[in-house]
Amino acid sequence: MKIAVYPGSFDPITNGHLDIVRRAGQMFDRVIVAVAINTEKKPLFSVDERRRLAVDAVKGLQNVSVDEFAGLLIKYARRKRATAVVRGLRAVSDFEFEFQLALMNRKLDPSIETIFLMTKDEYTFISSRLVKEIGELGGNVSDFVPRGVERAMKRKFGSR
Ligand code: ADP
Numbered sequence: 001m002k003i004a005v006y007p008g009s010f011d012p013i014t015n016g017h018l019d020i021v022r023r024a025g026q027m028f029d030r031v032i033v034a035v036a037i038n039t040e041k042k043p044l045f046s047v048d049e050r051r052r053l054a055v056d057a058v059k060g061l062q063n064v065s066v067d068e069f070a071g072l073l074i075k076y077a078r079r080k081r082a083t084a085v086v087r088g089l090r091a092v093s094d095f096e097f098e099f100q101l102a103l104m105n106r107k108l109d110p111s112i113e114t115i116f117l118m119t120k121d122e123y124t125f126i127s128s129r130l131v132k133e134i135g136e137l138g139g140n141v142s143d144f145v146p147r148g149v150e151r152a153m154k155r156k157f158g159s160r
Helices: 013-025 047-058 072-080 092-108 128-136 146-157
Strands: 003-008 030-036 064-069 084-089 113-118
Touching: 003 013, 003 072, 013 030, 013 084, 013 113, 030 047, 030 072, 047 064, 047 146, 072 092, 084 092, 092 113, 128 146
Parallel strands: 003 030, 003 084, 030 064, 084 113
Antiparallel strands: none
């Protein structure tokens, strides 16, 4: 049984993330979307909200589940018996940080491989940060996020 963990803030989950999840789901027996309880970042959505929005977004994908984790990713992955960590790459700008992270994780546990996947090009420009900015300014985010997220953002920002 090949299990992969796809970690991130998912604040909120976007169509870009979902494309990565779908691709990973075709490569692994099981994919766990792992929502990070990150105390450093100030998220728009609470961990609970982020998890619920992700659950709703992946409900059609049978081998995908959603969980949350705190602390060291590698320890979490080991606990889940995952052999791979999946990360998405959008542009060269993602590369440097992701490369560093992957090497660090390899150092911590060489048995867990980091796999990079690229989205369809139509999703490469989507980021949670930009989606939040657009939502806050009253823009239409329906092309970038699943319906549940769009609704949650409308509730969060009100009808400005
Ligand atoms: P983090 O806070 O760990 O960066 P994110 O939720 O922003 O978490 O992203 C999780 C992963 O998904 C990261 O590897 C990120 O590069 C990737 N990702 C985010 N948006 C996209 C996208 N539109 N296309 C491809 N990968 C993406």
